[in-house]
């Protein structure tokens with residue numbers, strides 16, 4: 001694997017703002033690519049106060065692809081902006097390749113690029129290649145030396161034949177791929193992507209996912225990816241961090257979350273299942289799929305439950321006089337794990353923090369989480385155009 005070091009081979013070194021001998025700007029260290037320690041960010045004051053990110057800590061090793069998941073309002077964007085220095089956290093520290101972003105922002109961020117909110121401000125009047133040259137220069141890289149690298153990048157993203165086309169003439173999907181190419185043009189070693197596949201057609205989305213995996217596996221690119229698309233997360237990520245109410249509720253490999261997590265999938269078919277019972281079960285359990293048959297012959301239900309929940313489920317069905325025609329275990333996917341951990345679908349808003357009597361930050365038991373869904377939601381997110389919020 002060739003480690004990305006923030007420099008295009010043959011190009012000049014990335015610019016440095018501070019000749020601190022303790023850290024020479026090279027990424028060839030044993031430090032994690034990203035280290036977040038005790039980051040907390042609050043917005044507003046008094047009754048209006050919202051703790052968007054609540055004492056979050058994790059480290060990300062170089063060359064890994066980490067998915068950042070959470071319902072709407074869970075704090076993903078605020079966390080990413082805190083790491084990128086676009087929001088000033090109230091507490092906590094962030095290091096990139098061991099460099100403190102508060103003390104040495106220019107040097108730390110010389111290794112980092114981002115594509116936020118599904119797009120990046122490419123220059124639509126410039127051609128694809130001109131955009132890449134521009135962003136390479138911004139990233140401290142000589143655009144002439146970078147040209148062979150840019151051509152390879154465009155080729156792998158199926159954009160080479162559009163290299164000399166102005167961006168404004170491209171389809172939305174192509175523009176999005178140009179955004180990714182621009183984010184990579186300066187040869188950053190850490191890339192933050194917020195909803196990178198949003199609005200892409202299936203083929204473009206697959207090309208982008210393939211390229212992200214290749215960049216991580218072959219070139220050691222570190223990717224932090226936020227998406228509501230669980231399939232993308234499952235395909236591309238090595239590890240997933242799930243946020244809810246500003247706190248981490250899960251941080252594990254995709255494999256471990258799918259196999260060793262608390263969720264088991266059970267599919268039950270019964271002639272006694274009807275619409276009313278399904279509605280009641282939806283209230284009490286994490287129902288991932290359900291159907292009432294058209295011909296009044298009952299229905300089927302798929303439920304994600306933990307070990308305790310299995311007993312609760314069967315007890316509930318028994319008390320409702322439900323005869324079980326067929327029971328089988330079904331594979332849980334990431335969506336089920338997500339619903340199980342947060343109590344909400346990926347597209348739904350998160351409940352507000354459930355308070356200090358919820359020490360694990362898991363949102364209480366399942367009924368607590370379900371109740372929390374009905375609570376008033378936090379203030380809608382304000383998205384700044386740039387600069388730091390405090």
Ligand SMILES: Nc1ncnc2c1ncn2[C@@H]1O[C@H](COP(=O)(O)OP(=O)(O)OP(=O)(O)O)[C@@H](O)[C@H]1O
Nearest residue numbers: 043052072073074075076077078378379380381382
């Ligand atoms: N500038 C701001 N001022 C006030 N509140 C904010 C601001 N930015 C975010 N918040 C609040 O912080 C919480 C977390 O928001 P954030 O946008 O980080 O969540 P998210 O997980 O990225 O959500 P989504 O998936 O909808 O983008 C929300 O309650 C939001 O209303």
